[in-house]
Amino acid sequence: MPAHDCTPNSSWVIQANSEFTLRASVPIQSGESITQLYSQPTAGTQERQVHLRQSKFFDCTCKRCLDPTELGTFFSAIKCPVCPDGYLLLETPTDVLSNWKCDNDKCVRVIPEVFVEDVLERIRSDLLNLQNNSEESNSGQLKSVGVIEKLLKTHQGKTVHPNHYTMHTLENELLQRMSFVLSSSYLQNGNEKDNIADRMVQLARKNVTIADIIWPGFNRHRGRLLYFLQQGLLIPLNRVAGQKRAKKLPANKLSELKSIFEEVLQTRKTVHAILSIEPAGREESFIANMMTENSEEILNLRKIFKN
Numbered sequence: 301m302p303a304h305d306c307t308p309n310s311s312w313v314i315q316a317n318s319e320f321t322l323r324a325s326v327p328i329q330s331g332e333s334i335t336q337l338y339s340q341p342t343a344g345t346q347e348r349q350v351h352l353r354q355s356k357f358f359d360c361t362c363k364r365c366l367d368p369t370e371l372g373t374f375f376s377a378i379k380c381p382v383c384p385d386g387y388l389l390l391e392t393p394t395d396v397l398s399n400w401k402c403d404n405d406k407c408v409r410v411i412p413e414v415f416v417e418d419v420l421e422r423i424r425s426d427l428l429n430l431q432n433n434s435e436e437s438n439s440g441q442l443k444s445v446g447v448i449e450k451l452l453k454t455h456q457g458k459t460v461h462p463n464h465y466t467m468h469t470l471e472n473e474l475l476q477r478m479s480f481v482l483s484s485s486y487l488q489n490g491n492e493k494d495n496i497a498d499r500m501v502q503l504a505r506k507n508v509t510i511a512d513i514i515w516p517g518f519n520r521h522r523g524r525l526l527y528f529l530q531q532g533l534l535i536p537l538n539r540v541a542g543q544k545r546a547k548k549l550p551a552n553k554l555s556e557l558k559s560i561f562e563e564v565l566q567t568r569k570t571v572h573a574i575l576s577i578e579p580a581g582r583e584e585s586f587i588a589n590m591m592t593e594n595s596e597e598i599l600n601l602r603k604i605f606k607n
């Protein structure tokens with residue numbers, strides 16, 4: 301059984317016939333331990349510590365847990381209530397009741413755990429409200445997009461760090477809903493579509509960068525983020541192709557779109573490689589199957605944007 305690490309180097313899948321597949325998610329050197337995650341990678345240090353202590357009966361002392369910045373991601377950092385620029389970090393990350401200390405050298409204020417708990421409680425209740433009031437329909441999903449954007453505006457950089465894990469969760473919720481709306485023919489307004497696609501690309505890139513640090517390589521979470529990335533990138537390409545405008549574009553615009561298409565092809569290859577081991581019937585397996593190079597959409601774009 302692999303050892304635990306909050307930045308694991310392997311990931312696993314249980315197939316429909318109950319077969320267990322363990323796969324290296326990043327290159328593993330000979331002699332290096334194979335590690336697996338026995339908690340939620342997209343939780344903050346305190347949440348992981350509590351979970352591991354309660355369910356697996358140990359305190360994790362991995363690199364990510366011992367670093368109050370979580371490897372520079374600021375995944376658990378809370379906005380300092382005293383100074384304008386500082387963020388509160390855990391003073392003793394492995395202590396679940398640790399105080400928090402401002403990282404601004406001119407402030408260094410120590411704040412008790414209860415303050416942070418209060419901030420997180422407010423965000424958790426916003427998240428719960430969101431999950432309880434979401435409707436499945438296209439209009440419902442689009443409404444949730446607005447609600448989530450508002451929540452992000454309220455909290456990002458104001459109560460918590462923009463990369464905080466609760467924001468990571470919200471941004472993933474946002475990506476899923478945007479993906480749902482873009483997959484349907486619900487949106488007729490091209491500008492509205494473009495705006496959503498741009499935002500998807502921005503959010504997917506940001507969260508892939510975070511995942512590359514705390515949950516790198518071949519795992520479901522990164523596979524899904526990269527799927528959202530290619531979906532957003534495809535929108536402007538399809539628009540140009542659909543309106544048969546490619547020939548009229550200035551050379552620099554066309555070459556920009558060609559390089560976007562190149563990125564789409566590469567990203568789809570990676571998504572397929574990551575998600576193709578998922579068991580049939582799972583949404584991820586469905587996504588992997590969609591990433592074929594022979595889809596009508598890709599073949600059509602290839603004619604226009606491939607050199």
Ligand SMILES: [Zn+2]
Pocket residue numbers: 305306307348360361362363364365366
């Ligand atoms: Zn850890």
Ligand SMILES: [Zn+2]
Pocket residue numbers: 380381382383384386387402403404407408409
């Ligand atoms: Zn401060």
